[in-house]
Amino acid sequence: MKRSLEERDVLILGGGFAGAYVARLLRGREATIVSRENFMLYTPLLPEAASGTLEPRHAVVPLRVMCPRSELLLGTIDGVDLEARTASVDGRTIRWNDLVVALGAVPRTLPIPGLREHGLSFKTLADAINLRNHVLQRLEAADAALEEQERDRHLTFVFVGAGYAGVEALAELSDLVEDALRWYPRLREARRRWVLVDAAPRILSEIPSKLGDYAARELAARGIEIHVGTTLASAAAEEVVLGDGTRIPTRTLVWTAGVTPNPLLREWGLPLDERGRVEVDDVLRVRGHEHVWALGDCARVPNTRSEQPDPPTCQHALRQARRLAKNLAGEPEPYGYRMLGQVATLGRHKGIAEVLGLRLRGFPGWWVTRTYHLYQLPLVQRKFRVVVDWTVALFFRRDIAELGQLGHPEGL
Template sequence: MPKRILIVGGGYVGLYTALRLQRGLRPGEAEVTVVNPENYMVYRPLLPEVASGTLEPRHAVVPLRAVLRKARFVSGALTGLDTVRATATVRPMAGPELELDYDELVLAVGATSKLLPVPGLAEHGIGFNSLAEAAHLRDHVLRQLEIASATPDPKLRRSALTFVFVGGGYTGVEAIAELQDMAVDVLEGYPEIDRSEMRWVLVEAMDRILGTVSADLAELATTELTARGIDIRTGTLLESAENRVMQLSDGTKLPADTLVWVAGTRPQPILGELGLPVDERGRLVVDDTMRVDGHANIWSAGDCAAVPDPEKGGTCPPTAQHAVRQAQQLGENLLLTLRGRAGKPFRYNSRGEFVTLGKNKAVGEVLGHKVDGVLAWTLRRAYYATQIPTWNRTVRVLGDWAVGMPFGHDVVNFGSREEPRGAFRQAAETK
């Protein structure tokens, strides 16, 4: 009888583990089921370019059903786990809960935004972890420009043109850089607005931005952003966002209609409810083969697992590079386990890193060599275009970039898609 492999999560770890199994399983050796709330995987390194409009949102995702043709896909969310019966409970999009049996279980549920008890944050902030958030922010920034261009009220203009980002890691830096670059590029279409009226503020609690990259690379990024007029506040906290007034720990008060919270992530809360060992950060405790401690048939990797890092000590950083390699090794270890052999420990040493800072702008480090400007931007795009799963997606991404190269950003706000029935309701009310 074929073994039953259940993969919960369709992000990097879920998708790449399933792909490795799809390539390596022998006929009849195992049945693979993948569970994820959405039927696609978001390729997160491309979210900043979705936000700036240089990439179509649908091209930054990988359709799970299309690429995992040898696996069963269930659209739903994990709600419970019985490790004695080896059964997972899943809530589908509609209908009663499902019980899915497994012989081997992979928990790859990823992470969610790590919110702090800041007054007004939940009401006025937005994250930058999903496709919807990235697409919304592009429309939102353009909408703020429209508001500012149409009103003579100085307070309203000031609030509309102030954009505050909290969190100076990869995500925060890339998000503010891409969106500011887009806003500046489209200002030609807003003659009522002077560039000096826009205020872009990056708030970071640590003493420098990009704390997980080398100090030299972070300094390159800081110099570039500062030269473009982005106000970087290090060693600073957001204390309140009530009434859309951003109160910073340095005493500054900024009326702002835009607050983007990118100050870290935390594992999905469901992990703490499963009865499995977790560390102080809520991540599953795993060994170097990515088996959950005390459970020979449960595995985990990526953002939701504390995978040991043999190269630098401690645990692996939550980067796409590490998640992809962990998933590939996890898939290999599952194949070895099915065939009665021992799994291999995870080992990976980063080959480099890139930080996009807008069109034709980036900084990076490749095999110990630092690059910036157009070269870094080109190398970054080439790397990610070849890394996104399936040639179908690679061609679509390259096509978007090639078409957009000679032109500027579009000044089109699709904010109405967030209220798709608005016009219909208005027509019904005025009949």
């Protein structure tokens, strides 16, 4: 059966940070978000969702509640025809007046032997839940192991990529394991090994060096092994090998070594830079296409305040979305934003923050980081749920139930 052409005013591809905020802030026009999920993932809370400090559902915001004036079209974008001004969503052809491309980025994998087969990614809510279950399964397997060598292997966790995602996830999960060991008396004296690997000469290279150095000292004091200036050479089911020849027996390899713009963008004839990001001008319009706009991790967005392209962060995606929502509704004006600071948590009661030139670490850094995320998280009811989770976590240890069954019912 041939489907008729559907018409939409502003079609937003992607319901992540950038797309959802454009839809939420747009006034005077009708927006339609195309997204594979019916929620926006608040990625800075993902490490806490993985470690169980936060209920995973509370790290996401339902798009219908966040953007009540917009239509939500749940589906996968298969193609865009820039000439005909149409997009194909699960076989439906939709014509748009303005198109907003906000398809984000995907994990950047390298052709390292064994990486695809044995590496765990950490980008989506499913990844966070999977990682938590995997770590808890390792504790069970270590408890059941008959040989010391095998037990040590289960209790060794290797993270490759020491940016925000890798450092925060490692710090949170090592706290989870320390908490959980209370219920594994046989493992209390067992050796736990956490290894952080990065090709850059220091961890958290995106933040000021003093804070990055503090983070490295803090992690090292907890016994976390940091291998900087080295890469992953190969991975197998029971071992990883680093570029400097170090062999690490492990059953856990987490790959958080950066992201790359959504590869779908290459198929539509959009102007892309050398990294595959969509080229936009200072009003966020795609070069050469009057009614196509792009922002967020998938775009190379020039910033008139910093005079550099924006880095791929939530706070930049949000500011770009604010500008674009205005540009779509009225006379477009250039985008400019001066970053106010950077924050990161390093597990319970520890964090780092640089806000308006002030550097904080330890408990104050952790408190500022949490307060900042609470402020940024959309919807009052979401903020409340997160505060309740955090308050409960202050008084009780983390839950250690391994819920790998979730989403996989056995059926009749």
